[in-house]
Amino acid sequence: MSDNNVVAPALSELLTHHSEKWRGFPADVLPLPVMEMDFPVAQPIRDVLLEMVSHSDLGYLGTVPELADGFAAFCEQRWGWTIDKSQLRIAADVGVGVVEVLRVLTSPGDRILVNTPVYHNFSNWINEVRLEKLDVPFVYEGSDNDDVNAWTLNLDEVEKVYASGIKVHLLCSPHNPLGRIYSREELTRIAEMAKKYGVFVISDEIHSPLVYKPHQFIPFLGLNETAREVGVTVTSASKGWNIAGLKSAIIISQNDAIDAKLKLMPPAVHFRSSILGAYASAAAFKDGGVWLDSVIEQLDQNRRMLKDLLSAKLPSVKYHVPQSSYVAWLNLEALNLGENPSQVLLERGKVAFNPGHVFSAQTSQYVRLNFATSPTIITEAIDRIIKSL
């Protein structure tokens, strides 16, 4: 294997892994939930980790200009976004980053907007800081054309909620589980409304390195000056390069007034994160491009292979090929598996997916499938669904 040709190992090897994906279920269950990839880690990341461990360089995290430099180069090169390195902060993970930003931007009882179905921990983070959650859900418009967004966000409804008085809009951009990229028009309108109604936009951009051509991710702070006046981005190398266990994320702003508020975060936000994670992330952003492109190519094949498999073997399952990241959002309604299809598939087929109801009460007939694995495992997963029917 090389970084030019990233291939997932056999199931027997994956079963030896210690992570949540591989420890969360009995060994006879094929696990396809949890957003970890089954691919071997990039060489530049291995190199920096091995070097630091071999030098016993495992203390508390000091200043890390390497991370700001690497991230800045990556943003410039991939998206033409020039960051302000002086406003880059480090947190243990994106969850911690969002929670800590919320602590300084809001007070308990303030209202925050999300758009479901969305990454289920958004609710947990919001509960942690005791905010009131409002929702303008995405609406399924349906489309057989995979290049068109099947899920739309009614921005007039969003404006009504902004006008009613909220503090924060928490965006998932690109979107998990819909695999959807926000358009320039959508983000521009969100930024303008946020400025008009005094709303902060926190943009969780953890999935942004993993975008399929011809789709183009637009970083919220790279959009325009209005976005920079209202926005804070929280992101990480952890999804793109599959290093979630290393615990390192980035909080970034590009506006002096917002920077002044973020200065109120305790210094511990930095010190609670991992030295290995920070240097692995720096290596990922700086030197991990070859590996990333190879993984995107493999994922691109997998997302299309899944479409072909479903068309051939389970044509009643609805699946819109995602524009980013590595989860497929499958509507299993036509299979008539009862209230909780994922539970039935787990019991009868020994195959695990994330249940749709955790992303939104309205999407209980969906499951989320992680296709960042080998074609063999994806095929086996579909066969196990068929066996469960």
Ligand SMILES: Cc1ncc(COP(=O)(O)O)c(C=O)c1O
């Ligand atoms: C949108 C989104 N944000 C955050 C996370 C978790 O990130 P972290 O482990 O850095 O908190 C995930 C994980 O799947 C995610 O999909």
